[in-house]
Amino acid sequence: MDKIRIVGGNELKGTIPISGAKNAALPLMIASLLTEEKLILENVPRLADVALLQRILGNHGVDITTNGKRNGDDPYAGQTLEIDARVIVDTIAPYELVSKMRASFWVVGPLLARMGVAKVSLPGGCAIGTRPVDFHLDALRALGADIEIDAGYVLAKAPRGLTGARIVFPKVSVGATHTALMAAALARGESVIENAAREPEIVDVADCLIKMGARIEGAGTSTIRIEGVPRLKAARHAVLPDRIETGTYAMATAMTGGDVMLAGARPDLLEDALETLRHAGAEIDATNEGIRVRRNGAGILPVEVSTAPYPGFPTDLQAQLMALMTKAKGRSRITETIFENRFMHVQELARLGARIQLDGDTAVVEGVERLTGAPVMATDLRASVSLVIAGLAAEGETMVQRVYHLDRGFEKLEEKLSRCGAEIERISG
Ligand SMILES: CC(=O)N[C@H]1[C@@H](OP(=O)(O)OP(=O)(O)OC[C@H]2O[C@@H](n3ccc(=O)[nH]c3=O)[C@H](O)[C@@H]2O)O[C@H](CO)[C@@H](O)[C@@H]1O
Numbered sequence: 073m074d075k076i077r078i079v080g081g082n083e084l085k086g087t088i089p090i091s092g093a094k095n096a097a098l099p100l101m102i103a104s105l106l107t108e109e110k111l112i113l114e115n116v117p118r119l120a121d122v123a124l125l126q127r128i129l130g131n132h133g134v135d136i137t138t139n140g141k142r143n144g145d146d147p148y149a150g151q152t153l154e155i156d157a158r159v160i161v162d163t164i165a166p167y168e169l170v171s172k173m174r175a176s177f178w179v180v181g182p183l184l185a186r187m188g189v190a191k192v193s194l195p196g197g198c199a200i201g202t203r204p205v206d207f208h209l210d211a212l213r214a215l216g217a218d219i220e221i222d223a224g225y226v227l228a229k230a231p232r233g234l235t236g237a238r239i240v241f242p243k244v245s246v247g248a249t250h251t252a253l254m255a256a257a258l259a260r261g262e263s264v265i266e267n268a269a270r271e272p273e274i275v276d277v278a279d280c281l282i283k284m285g286a287r288i289e290g291a292g293t294s295t296i297r298i299e300g301v302p303r304l305k306a307a308r309h310a311v312l313p314d315r316i317e318t319g320t321y322a323m324a325t326a327m328t329g330g331d332v333m334l335a336g337a338r339p340d341l342l343e344d345a346l347e348t349l350r351h352a353g354a355e356i357d358a359t360n361e362g363i364r365v366r367r368n369g370a371g372i373l374p375v376e377v378s379t380a381p382y383p384g385f386p387t388d389l390q391a392q393l394m395a396l397m398t399k400a401k402g403r404s405r406i407t408e409t410i411f412e413n414r415f416m417h418v419q420e421l422a423r424l425g426a427r428i429q430l431d432g433d434t435a436v437v438e439g440v441e442r443l444t445g446a447p448v449m450a451t452d453l454r455a456s457v458s459l460v461i462a463g464l465a466a467e468g469e470t471m472v473q474r475v476y477h478l479d480r481g482f483e484k485l486e487e488k489l490s491r492c493g494a495e496i497e498r499i500s501g
């Protein structure tokens with residue numbers, strides 16, 4: 073299995089192009105199931121999760137053409153997918169595929185709304201918490217679906233179609249909001265989603281659905297209104313920039329010191345995280361090109377942060393912030409409120425010399441003078457990249473194993489960092 077080898081100590085200097093957002097690209101690809109006409113998605117990142125979803129959609133009969141043509145010489149330009157879901161040959165999403173990636177469960181809403189039936193495996197075991205799907209199923213039930221669970225599969229039926237309804241989520245859920253939004257787009261009559269997730273990726277999906285002819289108001293607020301339409305049509309949409317990738321490289325720069333332009337990044341998508349970085353001593357400037365991050369000379373200052381649904385500090389940047397705080401001048405407190413078990417990086421960061429105590433849902437991080445390289449391994453995507461950030465500032469060699477987690481969510485990670493001066497390489501084997 074591949075590994076990432078890092079020799080820490082170099083400042084980051086240069087430009088890092090920001091890719092399209094994984095967490096928008098996935099539901100956007102799934103939205104293609106809602107229409108018999110072609111959906112063209114631009115700026116889709118080249119990631120393992122995207123490739124897996126291509127296989128899952130292919131299994132339903134969806135035809136996807138990848139236009140690999142680059143923008144001039146730009147090796148970092150996103151790919152364009154032409155997605156044709158005219159014929160759905162199979163409404164079953166099997167365990168072998170769904171168990172590998174949670175977002176693949178989200179095919180349930182569009183399949184049910186368009187085909188009147190869907191059989192989708194419950195998502196597999198996850199490394200960051202139990203992650204049930206009850207809100208998704210309750211939303212589909214509210215829209216009139218009959219739902220049974222049998223042998224690890226959700227069997228959803230609505231032979232006469234879905235009917236608009238009021239859906240009130242007990243807790244903010246990104247995935248359940250996607251499910252409700254996509255299903256309601258083809259339901260008869262009006263639906264109202266209350267306590268909806270406000271994440272930019274929800275807005276991106278809603279914008280694309282509107283281009284496809286859906287009638288949606290309020291995406292980006294807690295109340296989304298949808299007037300169902302009988303069918304959706306062809307559209308072309310560009311995936312928004314990845315705010316988590318942006319925040320990750322911003323933290324890497326704050327960690328090593330230096331001066332990096334995050335090209336194509338949009339500051340409005342991660343204001344809370346950028347504010348946290350300013351408190352930590354980084355200089356952050358929005359420019360026409362993207363976001364410029366600098367830390368010159370001054371050390372890293374400790375922060376107190378709680379993760380929260382958007383617009384709060386994202387749980388998907390919690391591990392990266394913790395890596396940064398391992399070298400802060402003082403004690404930080406980082407509280408995880410979204411997932412009950414998203415601290416697996418703590419033990420691995422400790423292998424590099426970090427001093428972190430867990431107190432329930434809060435990690436108390438005592439900054440240390442120096443980290444020292446070591447072999448490490450993580451069990452999820454963001455935890456893995458937190459080890460990369462720590463490795464960039466550790467003395468000596470850090471070897472990050474289980475690279476497939478990184479490949480799920482970070483396009484060309486080692487290239488993007490090494491062209492900014494990091495000593496980082498992939499070792500195949
Ligand atoms: C592909 C994608 O976009 N993944 C993101 C999405 O995951 P995902 O959509 O799975 O996360 P949710 O927003 O649904 O999870 C929020 C909380 O709600 C709980 N919950 C969720 C659904 C449900 O039916 N029942 C239930 O109890 C979850 O266990 C969790 O505690 O949002 C998370 C929170 O921002 C991010 O960390 C993930 O990167």
Ligand SMILES: C=C(OP(=O)(O)O)C(=O)O
Binds near residue numbers: 453454
């Ligand atoms: C947790 C994540 O993804 P997923 O929801 O696909 O597990 C993530 O992107 O950090």
